[in-house]
Amino acid sequence: MNTAQAAIKTEAASKPEPKPEPKPERKPEPKPEPTTARTDDGAKARALLEGRSPEAPPATSAATTVAAAGERFIVQVGAFADPDKARETRLKVEKAGLKTYTHVAETKDGPRTRVRVGPFASRAEADKAADRIKALDLPANILSL
Numbered sequence: 001m002n003t004a005q006a007a008i009k010t011e012a013a014s015k016p017e018p019k020p021e022p023k024p025e026r027k028p029e030p031k032p033e034p035t036t037a038r039t040d041d042g043a044k045a046r047a048l049l050e051g052r053s054p055e056a057p058p059a060t061s062a063a064t065t066v067a068a069a070g071e072r073f074i075v076q077v078g079a080f081a082d083p084d085k086a087r088e089t090r091l092k093v094e095k096a097g098l099k100t101y102t103h104v105a106e107t108k109d110g111p112r113t114r115v116r117v118g119p120f121a122s123r124a125e126a127d128k129a130a131d132r133i134k135a136l137d138l139p140a141n142i143l144s145l
Contacts, residue, residue, distance in 0.1 A: 072145045073126035074118035077138055079105070086113035089138065093117060096132055119145060 077093055077100070080086035090100045093115070103114045117133065120126040123142070130140035 072119040072121060073123055074116045074120070074143050074145060075126055075130050075133060076141045076143055077115040077117065077133055079112040079114045081110060081112055083113055086115055090115050092136055092138065093133060096136055098129055098132060 077089055078086070080089070086102060090102065093100050098117045100115055100117050103116060105112050105114055117129050118126060120129065126142045130142055133140040
């Protein structure tokens with residue numbers, strides 16, 4: 001080995017290898033709690049199914065009738081034990097130009113078919129649909145999702 005090669009080897013050996021920078025440990029960010037208060041729709045629906053009137057909601061100003069971010073509304077026309085009665089009501093509402101859907105709920109008295117209209121992005125839209133349903137001599141209860 002010549003002196004030039006020896007010098008290169010000793011120079012390379014004397015330089016410490018750079019250590020990689022340690023990466024900071026990532027901690028998951030805590031998820032914020034939802035800020036929108038939701039009403040107990042289950043209690044309202046149960047009261048309706050049992051023939052009781054649900055609690056009246058507190059009075060709201062015009063500014064609070066605008067839906068909170070992501071809040072949607074539906075209009076429930078009824079909950080029926082007889083599937084034929086549910087179908088008849090659904091057809092009556094659809095003839096008035098409203099799109100319906102059904103939801104079967106299990107109750108202590110057996111299954112009930114809920115006839116609903118919506119969802120609507122605002123309370124005002126749900127109110128208009130409810131007015132059209134009431135004009136057909138049918139009940140209309142607005143629920144928030």
